[in-house]
Amino acid sequence: MRQDFTTTRVVVKQQKTLIFGLDLGQAQDFSALAVIERGSSAAAHTAKTIDEVDYLHCIHLQRWKLRTSYPAIVADVVKIINGLGPELTRPKPFLAIDATGCGAPVVDLFKREQINAELRPIQIVGGANVSRDTFGMTRVPKRDLVSVVQVGLQNRQLKIADSLDLAEILSRELQNFQVKITDAANDVYGAWREGTHDDLVLALALAVWQATQPVYRRQKAAETTVGYTL
16 A cells, blocks of 8 residues: 655754853952853744754863953953854854952943943852842852853763863863862852862853853744854
8 A cells, every 4th residue: 555755844943152251360360261152953844942052062262361451351352252253143142251249340341342242241159049130240159150061061062172272271170170068058169279270160151051041042043054263
């Protein structure tokens, strides 16, 4: 008995977005930048918009010398982002900035610039709840920032390019990073040894956390194929 089958062509559309994570150091700490390429896909015959993450690739790591001024760091980041080609800025990149302590004035410096990115200031706090204020500041527990990196690495969704100059240093920072549970049951995150830096970890965590937020539900899937030089 002959059967006729109707073939349905399914076109998968992909969306790629760049997310920049900027951790701001102080006198004894480096400032660092991590760039994540966030990839998502949706079937073209559905009404699905971009939400589920297919992959998170760390494609760029950067660290400034100690005592580099904040205006100089702002200028460097603006130059990097504004120097991206149009294929990398549709949709517009996100810049997740550490706005804790001295970071708040740096956010103001970015707001004065003509930067082709959506600013996402993040204040790193204790506790367990994410909160947002009417001025665009998001308060994120450090445990959330750390956990998204841990989960991403464990499920192999987050990958770090071995070719990056700072990949080995980041790997060491990830190994040295730990979670301590105090007697009061509060999470204390830090390095194993005093003097060990965690700037690259935090820059990566800021980018990854932002990449996992549901703001992308408003973005329609679009077919894109891009290359990049940062």
